[in-house]
Amino acid sequence: MLFAHDTECSLIAAAALVNTAGRDGELLPDVAALDAFFVRHAYSGRHEHTDDELRAVRELRPRLRRIWYAEPPEIVALVNGLLLEHRALPQLIEHDDEPYHLHAVPRDAPLATRIAVEAAMAMADLVRTGELRRLRICEYPDCDNVVVDLSRNRSRRFCEAGCGNRAAVTAYRARRAAGRS
Ligand SMILES: [Zn+2]
Ligand SMILES: [Zn+2]
Numbered sequence: 001m002l003f004a005h006d007t008e009c010s011l012i013a014a015a016a017l018v019n020t021a022g023r024d025g026e027l028l029p030d031v032a033a034l035d036a037f038f039v040r041h042a043y044s045g046r047h048e049h050t051d052d053e054l055r056a057v058r059e060l061r062p063r064l065r066r067i068w069y070a071e072p073p074e075i076v077a078l079v080n081g082l083l084l085e086h087r088a089l090p091q092l093i094e095h096d097d098e099p100y101h102l103h104a105v106p107r108d109a110p111l112a113t114r115i116a117v118e119a120a121m122a123m124a125d126l127v128r129t130g131e132l133r134r135l136r137i138c139e140y141p142d143c144d145n146v147v148v149d150l151s152r153n154r155s156r157r158f159c160e161a162g163c164g165n166r167a168a169v170t171a172y173r174a175r176r177a178a179g180r181s
Pocket of ligand 1: 095098103
């Protein structure tokens with residue numbers, strides 16, 4: 001593990017959230033889609049199943065996406081801004097089957113607030129460890145999905161939306177075409 005477990009989970013969830021408004025269009029079209037996202041990323045705590053909650057989570061996406069495009073001084077400003085805005089106060093907590101990890105807002109804070117603060121805390125770890133280069137944009141042509149590279153050798157180039165497979169197929173076809181000519 002490169003980072004603490006909660007940091008890695010938060011980074012993966014933040015990227016997945018940003019990519020729900022990515023190459024495949026709107027992937028959070030309704031409350032049911034948000035419910036599925038909530039389960040997939042093992043969130044717990046307050047979950048309202050309302051359109052207001054859905055809207056707040058969707059509105060977070062462009063703010064988080066900016067972190068992927070920003071340079072370090074702006075990233076720091078964005079992260080500090082999110083932590084300040086939500087009055088983050090880190091506390092170690094143990095719940096469900098999770099070992100001790102940090103929560104910086106109460107579990108009954110709105111879902112969008114908790115996602116924002118978790119993401120900011122995780123980004124703070126990347127800043128502190130000098131690992132911001134792990135935030136990348138998918139290298140597949142015309143894909144602007146975001147990528148969190150948690151591989152040991154920093155080798156991850158493509159997003160989770162199948163671009164790795166697409167790139168492999170393209171490369172295979174190019175090799176075959178080259179072999180025929
Ligand atoms: Zn927790
Ligand atoms: Zn991609």
